[in-house]
Amino acid sequence: MTLGTKxxxxxxxxxxxxxRSDMRGRVARLDGVLDGILRQHDxxxxxxxxxxEMALLTALIGQTIKLRWKLSLQVQTKGPVRMIATDYYGPTDEGEPARIRAYASFDRDRVTDGPPFAQLGEGYFAILIDQGxxxxxxxxxxxxxxxSLRACAEAYFAQSEQLATRFSLRYGKSTERGVxxxxRAGGIMLQHMPKASPFASGEGGSGEGGLLTASDFLDEDDGENWxxxxxxxxxVEDLELIGPALPPTDLLVRLFHEEGPRVFDSQPVRFGCTCSEDRVRQSLSIYSAKDIGRMTTEEGIVTADCQFCGAHYELDPDTLGFEATKEAGGE
Structure with missing residues (x-):
């Protein structure tokens, strides 16, 4: 194997x-997906x-849900990073890859040299599931x-579904010689199998700000297994998650051989965006001719840019809005 080989x-x-421990999980490795997401932006x-980190969480969580269409993760804060949005589109056909896209909105003047999580302020972490x-x-x-965003995702599963969940994530820039x-990013998601009647007291949890944690709703035996x-x-070591040498199957045996690990079919993921000219036109269909006129540039066109993939669209204003006077693509 040569350096740089996929x-x-x-x-x-x-x-x-x-x-043995009644748990399920996922191992994810992201490479080209992150390149596709991050190279679009400075x-x-x-x-x-x-x-x-959000893209890696999205890959791990998205694969646990039987999706007909889309799972989204969103962070909204009052800090320098105002928003992070990711989408996971389930495969449309058996054997097809899932698709992931992501972008962040931030105030460049407020971003510091501090840790990544310090760029987030007060806000919320959300998971949205759209089945079509x-x-x-x-x-x-x-x-x-x-x-960390990892901890936010763990808290989400504890609060919303009372499922003990753990993520171990690694991500960073690969600096192999000659490449x-x-x-690159790699991670493991662990989750206790759901019970028929999960229990947690209504008096708040033992976590930060009264949030629930696994110890608040796992019984003694399940807690010991967890x-x-x-x-x-x-x-787990960094290179075991993001390095090129150790297959995920070998990693699972190394970590959990006493727990009887079983693996299932892997799911390929790719960077992918759903934007199109038709979708842009549809989003503008609610505007009047006067509104479209305000959006028209001095060159006589309406422009739109996709925040996820960087695609640029230039449209004839006469073909836009509910008062359009021309058909798109017409003479």
């Missing part, structure tokens, strides 16, 4: 189950790291807390 398990999510390093036309969208929200510097498996996960 590894078979790059940009994949591998589901697994730990039979993000400061701290913002790049936050977007990479005719289905009611779902949204769950938890406060920004815990010192252009690029982002603690033991997490001790195994604590031994």
């Amino acid at each position: 590894i078979a398990w790059d940009d994949t999510v591998l589901p697994f189950q730990l039979d 993000y400061p390093p701290a913002v790049e790291a936050l977007v990479a 036309k005719g289905m009611q969208p779902y949204q769950g929200i938890t406060p920004i807390a815990g010192g 252009p510097e690029h982002w 603690n033991r498996v997490n001790m195994h996960l604590d031994t």
Whole structure:
């Protein structure tokens, strides 16, 4: 294998189950996906790291949900990074890749040289599930807390679903000799299998700000299993998650051989955006001719840029809005 060769398990999510401890999980490796997301923007390093962490969480969480259409993660804060938005589109056909896109909105003058999480202020972390036309969208929200986006996602599952959940994530720029510097990420998600009737007291949890944690709703036996498996996960090393040498299957055996790990079919993921000229036109269809006139440039066109992929659209204003006087593509 030569340096820079794409590894078979790059940009994949591998589901697994730990039979002895009644847990399920995912291992994700992202490479080209992050390049596709981050090369579209000139993000400061701290913002790049936050977007990479969110993309990795999105890959891990998205693969746990049987989606007909889209899962979205969103962070909204009062800090220098105002918003991070990611989308995971489930595969449309068996064997097809899932697609991920992401972007961040931030105030460049307020971003500091501090840790990435310090760029977030008071706000919330949200997960939204859209199963498509005719289905009611779902949204769950938890406060920004815990010192990382990973901790926010763990808190979400504890509050919204009372599921003990743990993420171990690594991400950063690969600097292999002879290979252009690029982002890589790897992570493991652990989750206790859901019970028929999860229980937690209504008096708040033991976590930051009264948030629930796994210890608040796992019974003694499940809690013992949870603690033991997490001790195994604590031994994972950076290069085991993001390095090119160790396949995820070997990593699972190394970490959890006593727990009876079983793996299932892996899911490929790719960078992908759903923007199109038709979608831009549809979004502008609610505006009057007067409104469209305010959007028209001195060159006589209406422009739109996709925040996710950087696509640029130039449109004839006479073909836009509910008072359009010309057909798109017409003479």
